[in-house]
Amino acid sequence: MxxxxxxxxxxxxxxxxxxxxxxxxxxxxxxxxxxxxxxxxxxxxxxxxxxxxxxxxxxxxxxxxxxxxxxxxxxxxxxxxxxxxxxxxxxxxxxxxxxxxxxxxxxxxxxxxxxxxxxxxxxxxxxxxxxxxxxxxxxxxxxxxxxxxxxxxxxxxxxxxxxxxxxxxxxxxxxxxxxxxxxxxxxLGCWPTGEALGLARIAAPAADWPRVDIVLNHAGADGCVVRALLAAGVDGIVAAGTGNGTLARPLEMALRDAQAAGVRVLRSTRCDAGPVMDLPGLLPSAGALSPVKARIELMLALLAR
The missing domain is CATH 3.40.50.1170 (L-asparaginase, N-terminal domain)
Structure with a gap:
């Protein structure tokens, strides 16, 4: 059935x-x-x-x-x-x-x-x-x-x-x-498999879920949105970077400040496809996850704290 x-x-x-x-x-x-x-x-x-x-x-x-x-x-x-x-x-x-x-x-x-x-x-x-x-x-x-x-x-x-x-x-x-x-x-290929995190991971009341937002890198991007999110009490930020997760310097500095304040940060890409390489000295990568999926991944990680 x-x-x-x-x-x-x-x-x-x-x-x-x-x-x-x-x-x-x-x-x-x-x-x-x-x-x-x-x-x-x-x-x-x-x-x-x-x-x-x-x-x-x-x-x-x-x-x-x-x-x-x-x-x-x-x-x-x-x-x-x-x-x-x-x-x-x-x-x-x-x-x-x-x-x-x-x-x-x-x-x-x-x-x-x-x-x-x-x-x-x-x-x-x-x-x-x-x-x-x-x-x-x-x-x-x-x-x-x-x-x-x-x-x-x-x-x-x-x-x-x-x-x-x-x-x-x-x-x-x-x-x-x-x-x-x-x-x-x-x-044509393999059916997807994975290890279930279980419903307990998402059992917290909706009002208690961590706040994770997405910011976009673009020409002229600065840190104003990041600072506003930090003031609003955000728990996590996914940066939709250009190309291989690259970020304008003012935006990156604001994200590093947020990270230093205890906010979890992930770098994704605004490109339609392709991974973001996890390279030394850069903010953590979301791998091949799109910004919206990286946001879910980060929320699930924060729910486990």
Whole structure:
């Protein structure tokens, strides 16, 4: 059996007109409605639960906690072979990475979404949902992945790279886990694995989670934002540097001051792909993590203190 967990998003969005692909309201339909729109799933053994109903730009810690707990509870049921999560595209990569780090499941957890609302003339959600169910039912599948536009990405690599196209997601180093072709899953690589940190890592009340913010390096960047964050009581800062995590001197000095004051700092890159090298004398590297995933990694580290 495959369990579908709904969280809202564009895939559940509606608009006044089928011609309107951007002026819609997200998170209007329930997950049962989404399943009813995919006739090919009618004969599958499925179970649906609504965990949240929001536009994923508004994703928050409390919803992450509820979703992670729901995923863990379903994974512990022996009759459940896999899980599909319907989600908005805006923060999908963040949710996928969080689940990868705290759950690291031996069964597949497949996130999917849509770029067009359910009321669009040609919605992409039904096909993505059908593909996600097929991936979740694939023998040997495991870990947290994203099924979108016929491609399967792992939670570590996936990034939203386009604001409008229906194939909006990419694997940053180009290594797809699989492709879904006419309902058949063609495995290309390895299913993601990892050591689960466990739900206890994220059990603190949402109000008690560490504050971690992201600052961007750019021409003329200075330390004003960093100093404002320090005054606001920030616990961690991820710097989205240029290139190999490089930082303008005034910004770097402000970050070093924050680090000296007890704030954890990581360097990432604003580039679409590629790691940040951890070199002597530089601020700590986030490796190949994007700024938003590095932020989650830093929050999880601070929660363990």
């Amino acid at each position: 495959i369990v579908i967990l709904g969280t809202g998003g564009t895939i559940a969005g509606t608009a006044q007109s089928a011609a309107d692909g951007v002026g819609y309201t997200a998170a209007q339909l329930r997950v049962e409605d989404l399943l009813a729109a995919v006739p090919t799933l009618a004969g599958r053994r499925l179970e649906a639960h609504q965990v949240a109903q929001l536009d994923s730009k508004d994703m928050d810690v409390a919803t992450w906690q509820a979703l992670a707990a729901a995923v863990q509870a379903q994974l512990e049921r022996p009759e459940v072979g896999g899980i599909v999560i319907t989600h908005g595209t805006d923060t999908l990569e963040e949710t996928a990475y969080l689940l990868h780090r705290v759950v690291a499941p031996a069964k597949p957890v497949v996130l999917t979404a849509a770029m067009r609302p359910a009321t669009a003339l040609v919605p992409d959600g039904p096909q993505n949902l059908a593909d996600a169910v097929q991936v979740a039912a694939t023998p040997g599948a495991a870990g947290v992945v994203v099924a979108f536009a016929g491609r399967v990405h792992d939670a570590l690599q996936v990034r939203k790279t386009h604001s409008y196209r229906v194939d909006a997601f990419e694997s940053t180093d180009g290594a797809l886990v699989a492709r879904v072709e006419e309902g058949a899953v063609r495995v």
